[in-house]
Amino acid sequence: MMAIQRYLQIHPMDNVLVALQDLxxxxxxxxxxxxxxxKQAVAAKHKFTIQPMEQDAEVLMYGVLVGKLNTxxxxxxxxxxxxxxxxxxxxxxxxxxxxxxxxxxxxxKDKTFNGFYRSNGTVGTANYWLVIPLVFCENRNVMxxxxxxEEKLGYKVKANNYxxxxxxxxxxxxxxxxINDILNHELLANxxxxxxxxxxxxxxxxxxxxxxxxxxxxxxxxDALCGLLAxxxxxxxxxxxxxxxxxxxxxxxxxxxxxxxxxxxxxxxxLYIFEQQKEGTERELMQKAIKATFAGMxxxxxxxxxxxxxxxxxxxxxxxxxxxxxxxxxxxxxxxxSDILVTLGGSVILAEFPELCGVEQELSDRCIDEPTADRxxxxxxxxxxxxxxxxxxxxMNPSPGNIRDGLITDAIxxxxxxxxxxxxxVMAVVDYPELANRPGLNLLCTPGNDVESTTAEVAAGANxxxxxxxxxxxxxxxxxxxxxxxxxTKTFEKMPDILDLNxxxxxxxxxxxxxxxxxxxxxxxxxxxxxxxxxxVLLGQDDFIPWRRGVSL
Numbered sequence: 001m002m003a004i005q006r007y008l009q010i011h012p013m014d015n016v017l018v019a020l021q022d023l024x025x026x027x028x029x030x031x032x033x034x035x036x037x038x039k040q041a042v043a044a045k046h047k048f049t050i051q052p053m054e055q056d057a058e059v060l061m062y063g064v065l066v067g068k069l070n071t072x073x074x075x076x077x078x079x080x081x082x083x084x085x086x087x088x089x090x091x092x093x094x095x096x097x098x099x100x101x102x103x104x105x106x107x108x109k110d111k112t113f114n115g116f117y118r119s120n121g122t123v124g125t126a127n128y129w130l131v132i133p134l135v136f137c138e139n140r141n142v143m144x145x146x147x148x149x150e151e152k153l154g155y156k157v158k159a160n161n162y163x164x165x166x167x168x169x170x171x172x173x174x175x176x177x178x179i180n181d182i183l184n185h186e187l188l189a190n191x192x193x194x195x196x197x198x199x200x201x202x203x204x205x206x207x208x209x210x211x212x213x214x215x216x217x218x219x220x221x222x223d224a225l226c227g228l229l230a231x232x233x234x235x236x237x238x239x240x241x242x243x244x245x246x247x248x249x250x251x252x253x254x255x256x257x258x259x260x261x262x263x264x265x266x267x268x269x270x271l272y273i274f275e276q277q278k279e280g281t282e283r284e285l286m287q288k289a290i291k292a293t294f295a296g297m298x299x300x301x302x303x304x305x306x307x308x309x310x311x312x313x314x315x316x317x318x319x320x321x322x323x324x325x326x327x328x329x330x331x332x333x334x335x336x337x338s339d340i341l342v343t344l345g346g347s348v349i350l351a352e353f354p355e356l357c358g359v360e361q362e363l364s365d366r367c368i369d370e371p372t373a374d375r376x377x378x379x380x381x382x383x384x385x386x387x388x389x390x391x392x393x394x395x396m397n398p399s400p401g402n403i404r405d406g407l408i409t410d411a412i413x414x415x416x417x418x419x420x421x422x423x424x425x426v427m428a429v430v431d432y433p434e435l436a437n438r439p440g441l442n443l444l445c446t447p448g449n450d451v452e453s454t455t456a457e458v459a460a461g462a463n464x465x466x467x468x469x470x471x472x473x474x475x476x477x478x479x480x481x482x483x484x485x486x487x488x489t490k491t492f493e494k495m496p497d498i499l500d501l502n503x504x505x506x507x508x509x510x511x512x513x514x515x516x517x518x519x520x521x522x523x524x525x526x527x528x529x530x531x532x533x534x535x536x537v538l539l540g541q542d543d544f545i546p547w548r549r550g551v552s553l
Contacts, residue, residue, distance in 0.1 A: 004509040007031075009050075010328060011063035016047040016079055018324060018406075020507055029076060036075040045324025045406035045470075045488075047079040058087070062327065062415035064358055065089050067408075079408065086409040088358035091377060097365040098425040102343045103336065107518060109344065113528040114305035115236075115312060115463075120264050122236035122437075123312035125463045125528040126204045128479045129297050130241040131289075132229055134256065135214030135249035138276065142244060145289060146208040153297075154198035155205045157540030200301040203239065204530070206293070207478040209544050215249035221548050222250035227433040228546050230259035231459030233271065237479045239300030240270030242293045244285070247277030263435055270296035305530060311345030313528060314437045316462030316480070317420040318351070320450035323470025324406020325487040327416020329516075330468035330503035334485070336517035337466065337524070338422035342440050349436045349462050350421040351446040351453045353383055357394040358411035359418040363443065367426040376429040379445045401471050420468070430460065432547060437461030450475050451543040454482065464528055466520070474498045475543055476536025481527050483534045485520065500534045 007017045007029065017031065019042045027038045031050055042048050047061070052074050059067045059079065067079075068087040077083075115123040133142050150156045165187045172185060209232070213225045233241045233256075245253050253273050260267050272292035279285040317334055319326060338348040350356075356363060360380055367373035384394050394410050407413040427440030433456060436442035444460050446453040450473060454465055458480040465480055467473070470487040472495040486492035489504030501523060505511035511519075526532040535541075 007048075008328065010061060013063045014060050015051060015053070016049055016059055016061060018047055018328065019044050034075075038076045038078075039074065040078045042078050043406075047324075047406065049073050049075055049077050049079065051075050059084060061412055062359075062419075064362070064411070064415055066358060066411035066415060081403060081408050084408060086411055088411040088414075089361060091360035091364060091380075093370060093373060093377070094361060094365045096367070096369070096373075098368060100339075100423045100425065102424075103339050103514075105340050105343045108310060108340060108521060111525060112307040112309055113313070113525045114530065115308040115528060116239075116303050117306060117308070118236050119268055120234075120266075122461075123308040123463070124236035124238070125313075125481060126237040126479065126530065127202060127239050127300060127303055128204055128237055129206045129293065129300055130232060130238055130479070131206065131208045131293065132232070132241055132243050133210065133214070134226075134229070134243055134245040134251045134253065136210075136212045137215070137246045137249070138244040139210045141276070141282070141286065141289075142208050142210060144286065145242075145293070148286075148290060149206055149293065150208075153200065153206060157538075200297050202301045202304050203297055206297065207542060209478060209542075211544065211546050213546055213548070214251040215246075217250070217548065219250055223255060224433050224549055225251050225546050226255040227259045228456070228459045230256060230263055231433055231435065231461070232479060233269075234260055234264040234267060235458065235461070235479060236463050238269070239303060240296040241272070242289055242296065243271070243273040244289065245273060245275045247275040270299055272296065309344075310341065310525070311439070313341060313524070314347040314349065314461045314463050315341060315524070316349045316351070316454065316457030316460075316465040318450065318454050318457065318465055318467040318475075318482075319355075319417055319420065319469065320467065320475055321469040321471035321473045322402055322405075322407060322413060322417065323487055323491075325504070325507055326407075326468055326470050327419050329506040330470075330485045330487040331416055331419035332513050333503050333506065333516040333520060334420040334466050334468060335422035336513055337521050338420065338441065339424055340517065340521060342422065342424040345439055347437050347439055347442060347461070348421070349442045349444050349457050349460055350418070351444040351457050352417065352448045353380060353443075353445050354387070354394045354410070354448040355414045355417040356380065356443075357384070357414045359415055363418065363421075363426060366424075366441075367429065372426060372429050375431075376426070376443055379429065379431060383445065405470055420466075432456050432549070433459050435461050447547055449545070449547075451545045452547045455544050456547060464524060466524070468503070469499070472498060474536065474539065474541050476534075476539070476541030478542040478544055481534050482536045482541070483520075483524065483527060484536065498535050498539070 023042045025041045067084040116127045364373040428438040429443045430436040436444040446456040465482040476482045484499045485501045492502035
């Protein structure tokens with residue numbers, strides 16, 4: 001067991017410390033043979049200086065530049081948004097730094113997960129049928145199909161619907177109570193009902209996607225949408241799909257088919273595309289779609305889970321609602337998981353390019369060759385330039401919640417977020433909405449927006465997503481299980497209904513990063529085998545937002 005610490009220097013070059021616990025004003029700090037008192041109280045997750053520093057002095061965390069001081073500070077002063085501004089190092093083409101120390105994988109080299117094999121060699125961690133609109137005009141028809149299919153096939157989520165709570169309040173209102181009685185009344189929890197038996201035992205669900213794209217925007221957006229949807233249709237977790245098209249929109253069925261062929265040549269899973277303007281009446285369209293969908297699910301049900309090696313896993317790495325502990329608990333634990341999986345021959349995807357600001361040099365140097373490094377640097381520069389042209393550079397990425405919990409510049413947030421990618425070489429740099437499933441570490445250009453990024457990672461090939469959070473988030477995905485990992489025990493205990501694993505043990509000193517990584521990967525194997533359903537799946541948290549290729553931080 002590690003000793004419990006009250007504060008931490010993350011990297012030997014850092015000139016600030018991170019409070020691991022709430023520290024009172026006047027607390028004596030002992031560091032590197034020196035003692036000094038805290039000038040202000042420092043809440044857990046926040047940072048304080050360890051030496052006198054002049055105005056414009058560079059502040060280092062994780063061994064990189066994360067900001068510059070607006071005012072002089074003495075030792076023991078709290079770092080705040082008032083005294084620190086965002087700053088990061090410039091980056092350029094450097095030497096290749098692709099050597100790395102592979103972790104011991106003996107505990108996992110012979111382990112497998114039970115997945116669904118596809119003819120193109122990929123393996124799914126689930127087996128879903130998709131119903132997708134090519135254009136927003138078909139959203140209503142997709143939702144009508146959902147009403148027709150979901151409950152009857154046994155896939156309706158039986159989470160709390162809060163109907164009984166509303167009925168209780170209606171009865172109290174009718175009895176003549178006042179507003180204060182309503183506000184102070186303790187509602188009884190609505191119990192979840194039992195699930196209907198599934199008709200198709202080997203099909204994990206039928207998922208109905210909605211979006212607001214496909215026409216009316218730029219052709220670039222509609223083409224990207226077709227690529228994204230093709231990524232979902234060809235995904236290893238998808239058995240087949242029903243696609244509804246109006247017919248006249250920018251996002252044509254022919255473009256979708258070309259994108260499918262690009263991602264999976266000779267695609268042979270069931271795919272049914274219906275155009276309303278060709279079919280005529282809504283009834284004709286819907287009856288054909290219903291029959292095709294049912295027949296496709298009969299075919300999908302013939303596939304059964306079989307043992308697969310761990311190199312068939314492609315893990316998407318995501319964070320949202322991050323805090324000052326993200327970069328020292330959950331994110332480095334995911335980095336260790338990433339390194340284990342890469343060593344085993346699997347794939348990992350690190351995305352959210354606005355949250356890689358300040359670590360561009362390290363990541364570009366880790367790229368396997370100069371063309372790969374050049375593509376990464378080019379995508380970063382183009383993205384940030386677009387943001388600045390719209391009056392919002394990467395420096396505006398941290399949210400109010402991030403700042404409140406210790407991530408007060410984008411460079412601080414980014415340096416911690418990048419830890420999810422471990423230490424292995426970058427094997428590929430991929431632009432949205434391309435595939436990013438090459439063995440090893442892949443960098444995928446996406447926004448920092450949680451749902452847009454998760455949506456893109458899954459389209460790029462992630463068959464499971466590991467999502468770290470310090471503040472808590474319910475984010476999920478329709479077809480890939482999303483495992484939520486808390487960076488701290490307080491949030492985990494406060495929100496157990498949406499969080500799956502706790503990495504606060506690392507902060508508390510009861511578990512090492514390596515031990516946490518082994519625990520996480522064991523859990524991933526259970527989820528990938530269908531033996532455990534993460535909270536997002538149980539809640540039916542099917543978040544899906546295509547990225548309009550503009551400024552989204």
